[in-house]
Amino acid sequence: MLELAGIGFHYPRRDWVFRGVSCVLAAGTATAVLGPNGSGKTTLVRCAAGLLTPVEGAVHGAGPVGFVPQARGGTFAYPALDMVLMGRARQVGLFRSPSAADRAAALQAMERVGVAGLQARPFPTLSGGEQQLVLIARAIAADAPVLVLDEPATGLDLKNQARVLALLAELASDGLTLLLSTHHPDHALFLADTVLLMGPDGVQAGPAQQLLTAPALSALYGVRVSTVASGAGPGRSIITHYDRPG
């Protein structure tokens, strides 16, 4: 469980990114944050994960949070398995080496995400999508009751997007609390119980099925969007219409 209690944030000497965001994220549910580039999704999920301190309001949570950042290269050439083992820091403790059980948990997380075959590869030599999957495995290996993911599908092909969505749905049904930012309204429709829409007039929180409508998404992104019936998830998919100029 995680609660955002009236949180607001601005960077030093900058305008507010958002204010007054309140939302209760129950165990066993997924919450998706949507909004245009620069609307504050990363800032919000970093506040929720405890990586940034809100300027006003507070984040209440019980227990540790696993965090999946956006994959952006890597400075140190650790093997992918060692990257995932870093997720076990809480279990390993300071000044100790990972146990066989920690290595088994890391490997199991990599298998779940489908990247066990990459375990010996230096992290920076992996493709963007492969790095993203390894970072997801690292957060799963942490065994935290709350998982916060910043655009987890970025850089993933369609099959890996489907794999990650299915895995996240499974983790939510296992009882984890999930919070993710996404540029894919379809993913939010499939996965999320609750959405936070970061619009120019503030942040709207509510049930995904009520807020993810074609008019609301058209207004949020400033493009023509419609919904079609589909067999997947809640039975609706989102179509974006690309207009040629002239």
Ligand SMILES: Nc1ncnc2c1ncn2[C@@H]1O[C@H](COP(=O)(O)OP(=O)(O)OP(=O)(O)O)[C@@H](O)[C@H]1O
């Ligand atoms: N370290 C920082 N210092 C100052 N301003 C920042 C910093 N990080 C982000 N910002 C600004 O805060 C606002 C929100 O940024 P944020 O990265 O949270 O948006 P986002 O919705 O995640 O964007 P995107 O979809 O492009 O990833 C933007 O105007 C951005 O320029």
